[in-house]
Amino acid sequence: MATPQQTKYRWMTFSVGLSIVLLLIKLTAYYLTSSTAILTDALESIVNVVASGFALYSVYLSGQPRDLNHPYGHGKIEFLSSGFEGALITSAGIFILIQAVYSFFITKTLTNLDWGLGLIALTTAANAGTGLMLVRTGRRTDSLALTADGRHLLTDSVSSLVVLAGVALVWLTNQLWLDSVLSLILSLIIIYNGFQLIRQSVARLMDEADVPTIERVVSLLNSHKDRNWIDVHNLRVQKYGADLHIDCHLTLPYYWDLNQVHDEVHHFEDTLKDGFRSEVEIFVHTDPCEQECCHYCRVADCPVRGFPFVRDVDWTAENLPLNQKHFVALAPPNV
Numbered sequence: 001m002a003t004p005q006q007t008k009y010r011w012m013t014f015s016v017g018l019s020i021v022l023l024l025i026k027l028t029a030y031y032l033t034s035s036t037a038i039l040t041d042a043l044e045s046i047v048n049v050v051a052s053g054f055a056l057y058s059v060y061l062s063g064q065p066r067d068l069n070h071p072y073g074h075g076k077i078e079f080l081s082s083g084f085e086g087a088l089i090t091s092a093g094i095f096i097l098i099q100a101v102y103s104f105f106i107t108k109t110l111t112n113l114d115w116g117l118g119l120i121a122l123t124t125a126a127n128a129g130t131g132l133m134l135v136r137t138g139r140r141t142d143s144l145a146l147t148a149d150g151r152h153l154l155t156d157s158v159s160s161l162v163v164l165a166g167v168a169l170v171w172l173t174n175q176l177w178l179d180s181v182l183s184l185i186l187s188l189i190i191i192y193n194g195f196q197l198i199r200q201s202v203a204r205l206m207d208e209a210d211v212p213t214i215e216r217v218v219s220l221l222n223s224h225k226d227r228n229w230i231d232v233h234n235l236r237v238q239k240y241g242a243d244l245h246i247d248c249h250l251t252l253p254y255y256w257d258l259n260q261v262h263d264e265v266h267h268f269e270d271t272l273k274d275g276f277r278s279e280v281e282i283f284v285h286t287d288p289c290e291q292e293c294c295h296y297c298r299v300a301d302c303p304v305r306g307f308p309f310v311r312d313v314d315w316t317a318e319n320l321p322l323n324q325k326h327f328v329a330l331a332p333p334n335v
Helices: 004-033 036-062 077-101 115-140 146-172 178-206 210-222 258-273 291-296
Strands: 229-240 244-253 279-289
Touching: 004 036, 004 115, 004 146, 036 077, 036 115, 036 146, 036 178, 077 146, 077 258, 115 178, 146 178, 210 229, 210 258, 244 258, 258 279
Parallel strands: 244 279
Antiparallel strands: 229 244
């Protein structure tokens, strides 16, 4: 059975090969028709080839083991790949915008639109199918590079659908100015999608809080909550490509010996690791409990309990990242 890394690499290799073939088909369609809208589609495919090639390299590099120079591995290259792809898409969109405006002022003749429509329809179907598979595989393997490339192909297929509809309209009405208008609209769509990819890439590189992943960690902790885990706080989650890094503070009974603490930390770590397919690295800082923790401590037969149990702490994605224990909100007014 292929590993997630092998699956990512195979799909990216396929994406690069397909992008080259589709580029050649679109250039042929432009050669036959002289349509500015079809040229727009072809120019975006040049970006596909370059971006897919860089994404393939990033997937290869992200799979390399960590070393002394990269103690957290090489996974962040996938975020850079996504941003690079977004920058290329945006640049292509700006160039296409200029070309679309220029095309309003030149006289042109469109030919062989039937052949052009057929070739663009073929590339649209291929892009849509491959894009869906890349997005699905990227989500399954937690690969931003794969997901970004898949979304790019899906955007390309939507653009091609608009080109198909527009060129068909030009063919039926013989209103050549519609070709330039269509190209102008597509350029704006392309620029917007490029900006979105850049925004997502920068957020990951800056370690912006990944709310869905934090919520998943919190859900795992709540589902497998052990009575010895008195408190969890200062929870931080970072992604390095598909790899996940988690660190937090775990409050345990202060009278436990080192062996008990060691075993409980391993239990805590294994609970989180079992909930993810990707590589998970966990650093746990242990804190000794305090008497104020008794209000929500569920440790059975505690020999040093100072206060009766009041109620459990609700662990949420909002309170676990806070760098403080949660006993303040639980302490009775007379304490």
